[in-house]
Amino acid sequence: MTTPTTELASSHGKHRCSTKAELVLSVEERAALEGWVRRRSTPQSWAVRCRIILACADGMSNKDVGALVGMTGQSVGRWRSRFVEHRIAGLGDLPRSGGPRSVSDEQVAALVKRTLESTPRNATHWSTRAMAKELGLSQSTVSRIWRAFGLQPHRSQTFKLSTDPYFVDKVHDVVGLYMDPPERALVFCVDEKTQIQALVRSQPVLPMMPGVPQRVTHDYVRAGTTTLFAALEVATGKVIGSLHRRHRAEEFKKFLIKLDQEIPADLQVHLILDNYATHKTPAIKSWLIAHPRFQMHFTPTGSSWLNLVERWFAELTNKQIRRGVHKSVHALEKDIRTWIATWNTDPKPYIWTRTADEILERLASYLRRIPDSGD
Structure with missing residues (x-):
């Protein structure tokens, strides 16, 4: 037979498990996130994550935010928790174990903005070496941040818009x-x-052979x-x-x-x-x-x-x-x-x-x- 005390403890435990992480934005963080959402060059996946955090900070539930962005409430909860723990850096790849971070949120934001909105003086697109030299970072750091944000400056695709009046x-x-x-x-x-x-x-x-096309x-x-x-x-x-x-x-x-x-x-x-x-x-x-x-x-x-x-x-x-x-x-x-x-x-x-x-x-x-x- 369940005692009232046990019931209370069980109920309290459920409540604690379902409690969403408290999310409060600084003025600088809100300005940065809103800027990413407004900017046309922002990758779609990153803009969605920014909208999730802004909506959560406005007091919306995970379920309501999920309905807003086309995502499950559980997924919204994960992005909420990652932001609370890692702030803006948490919206990229999950942090790995190791020493303390050597790159700040401001440096990450500056690198992404520079990649999207500028080109080097002597080339049509950025390379990891050129960006690392420009911002004083290592090539591996630039590469990791680009992967986290889905940025590939070395790639381009073609398109054609029809001019047919009808x-x-x-x-x-x-x-x-x-x-x-x-x-x-x-x-x-x-x-x-x-x-x-x-x-x-x-x-x-010459026909195909094992190990040879x-x-x-x-x-x-x-x-x-x-x-x-x-x-x-x-x-x-x-x-x-x-x-x-x-x-x-x-x-x-x-x-x-x-x-x-x-x-x-x-x-x-x-x-x-x-x-x-x-x-x-x-x-x-x-x-x-x-x-x-x-x-x-x-x-x-x-x-x-x-x-x-x-x-x-x-x-x-x-x-x-x-x-x-x-x-x-x-x-x-x-x-x-x-x-x-x-x-x-x-x-x-x-x-x-x-x-x-x-x-x-x-x-x-x-x-x-x-x-x-x-x-």
Whole structure:
């Protein structure tokens, strides 16, 4: 039988275990955290941690803060405890055992700010050696702090923003077909993979052995080129392909005729394709007028990522073309046809998950980070 004293002790123990760590910010700490949240160049993960600490300092519960930032209450509690114990440094990697810290919070903040907001006088980006010399720190210290904050000055990525005046309308149109296709209709992603080269390495390929990868010479002999016209059925992942030695509106029209023959006549056909000139010639427009069940949906200029057949082309390149050896165009075309036929025995559709509004919001967030974007 549980005694009142035991009940009280048990209740008191539970209360102590669930008590959240008290978090009080100094004026300097609050200013620093708010600055990180406002700064556009702040890494997203770091900005979220700053928002967590600010919300906790304002008296919000771990559960409410978690709902605010999309995190569990337990995760919020861990960041709260780490900040209480280690202050701003606790928002990076967990401290390791060893001697006392030799780098202050102010030095960490200065290093991160310098990395994000400046470049060295004689280079396009910071290195650990250059930053260490600039701030009087060791290279290993700079490296550890960069890892903690997810900073990689030596890396860059490319991007391209479409200048199509109808970008928004086209995104809604194409994504709408992916996520809510019309009834009694088939949606196809159509494009051409041009200049596929039949290549023969100048010397025999050395096969893979234990501990040694396959080896090929860097130079090769060209044996000709071909063009693959392909239509990826969005619903099933099946592909209709046609190979031609040239890439003109005449060949594209032949491909449309093939689609018309292979697709059941009682179904409407929606084609998603880019703005290439061969897709819009008078001959193609006349053919479309004579075949009203075909409807064209053009992706925005510079937005090939909206066309799912590009993802299928990547599969073909990686698994068949890039390391293939073909002594003639005929051999190359034979392998491509065989690969398409094999694919169609067990096709795998690509599932589009982002709505048009999500895509446009993400684009807007990029534009907000570019000072002269005009957004």
